[in-house]
Amino acid sequence: MDILVINSGSSSIKYQLLNTETKEVLAVGLVERIGIDAGNIKHKAKINGEEKVKIIEQDIPNHEDAMKMVAELLTDKEVGVIHNPEEILAVGHRVVHGGESLVKTELINDDIIRKIEETIPLSPLHNPGHLAGIKVGMKIFSAAKHFAVLDTAFHQTMPPKAYRFAIPEKYYKEHHLRVYGFHGTSHRYVYETARDYLKKDDLKAITIHLGNGSSMSAVNSEGHCVDTSMGLTPLDGLMMGTRTGSIDASVVFYLGQVMGMDFEEIKTLFNKQSGMLGIAGSSDARDVTDMLEKGDANAQLCYDMYAYRIKKFIGSYTAVLNGVDALIFTAGLGEHDELMRSMACSELSYLGIEMDEEKNKSLNHAKQAVEIQSANSRVKILIIPTNEELQIAKEVYDLMQ
The missing domain is CATH 3.30.420.40 (ATPase, nucleotide binding domain)
Known part of the structure; x- marks a missing residue:
């Protein structure tokens, strides 16, 4: 069809x-x-x-x-x-x-x-x-x-302990303030592709969608998302091209009360002027990589911060899932940035995560699912090109039958 x-x-x-x-x-x-x-x-x-x-x-x-x-x-x-x-x-x-x-x-x-x-x-x-x-x-x-x-549907399997904010209940009941999560079509596509590729129906995976907007999800052995990094809006979680990711809410009070910024200015700062752009001066990881290779200290800090947050989520989601079978990298940086993948997976051997650096380099820009973990790694590390349009078509096709 x-x-x-x-x-x-x-x-x-x-x-x-x-x-x-x-x-x-x-x-x-x-x-x-x-x-x-x-x-x-x-x-x-x-x-x-x-x-x-x-x-x-x-x-x-x-x-x-x-x-x-x-x-x-x-x-x-x-x-x-x-x-x-x-x-x-x-x-x-x-x-x-x-x-x-x-x-x-x-x-x-x-x-x-x-x-x-x-x-x-x-x-x-x-x-x-x-x-x-x-x-x-x-x-x-x-x-x-x-x-x-x-886009939010995949994350609706999260339990209340994952999606509720620790604020009075009326803000949830009356105003629907909670974690929703985004990039759900991509997370679902790469998880299902990994399950088919690995021939493992009870796959526990951490899906890592890295682009100008970035998010991660913890998916249990039943294929249900149990936690995700983005929140009420796509601003929360990982550092991104122009978005802050997670930030102390008190920064908002400081910017308003001490610096006199209004809500629109703060929203613009957090969504359009921060992230890689704010730290390194460019929201394009290719530009930041070029700067890094030339010894730019801000570019190095940018990559360190970006990878560090990914690693923190890998650690927390491994705990949430009580162990993980696979890490799945996808989207622009996930599929094409060997340095970011390497940094995000470094020093995780305690969790059974070890990358084969040669595979990570040679299989960059993969056109289909590939494995880049070392022979000693207990956890699979995959690159899977996302295809949100195909996932949408698949879901429509299933309902047309």
Whole structure:
């Protein structure tokens, strides 16, 4: 079955048309600057084994116009892969935040739309864009069944001791303040891939998604997430490209009371000016690596801090799981940064974690699951390229049966 996967943001739409049987990407594209001057679309399709590309540059006033252009490209005579939009029978929509009411992939109806709308206060930057994409997608691909695939769903198996904050209960009951976790589609994909690759159904794993946004999850032998590093928002946990990660809440009081910063300034500081950017001056790990090789002290500190936090979570999640079978590295840095993987796994032999440095180097940029642990390591160390679009398509396919 061919399934269209849509990730609609406030001013962009990413899309892929995938065949769930062959796992082949038939078409992929990105619409940018919706509602902003100088909009553009880049569409790529595989036609008779040959990749064809079409780029359109024009103003795109709204999401409906953007989705119409996507449909036109998918059916285009030169770069199209279908004859008309009615050939699309299933669409999976990525939704970042499902709150506590949406805990699994759901067929979209008025009730599901209402529940996504109710989570907007928890995800004001993402969910409005998702809703816009859902509503126009259902209009343009009217013959299809549309499904919401939630980034938070994978983490809804966490117990209260992991997801509750130690604040009065009314803030949880009335305002839903708790740990939700994110990158759930990626964590689920690499965990299930590892379980199949290792042929171990009762796999206990720590999944490590390292990108501009980074998170980790502890997954028990039943395949349930029991803890995760991101919290109410994607700000918590690991140090990231521009985000602080975990930080003493009193820093907020100091910045406000002593330095006179307002909430918007603090939010911008923590989300967009901190992390690697704040420590080393760049949010791109490749730039920081170049600086490190030239002896830059801030770049060294940046890598030390980043790896140190990963190691702390490895230690705590090993305790939570009462032992671990596999560490799984994925996403941009997880798949492509040999130095970060090496530093994150160093001096963990007491936990049975030992990396083969030659494998770590030679198998960098892996295109499929690979093992990089030493022969003496009791714990498997894997690199698994993530594929969130394929995971979304798989979950939609399963519900279509």
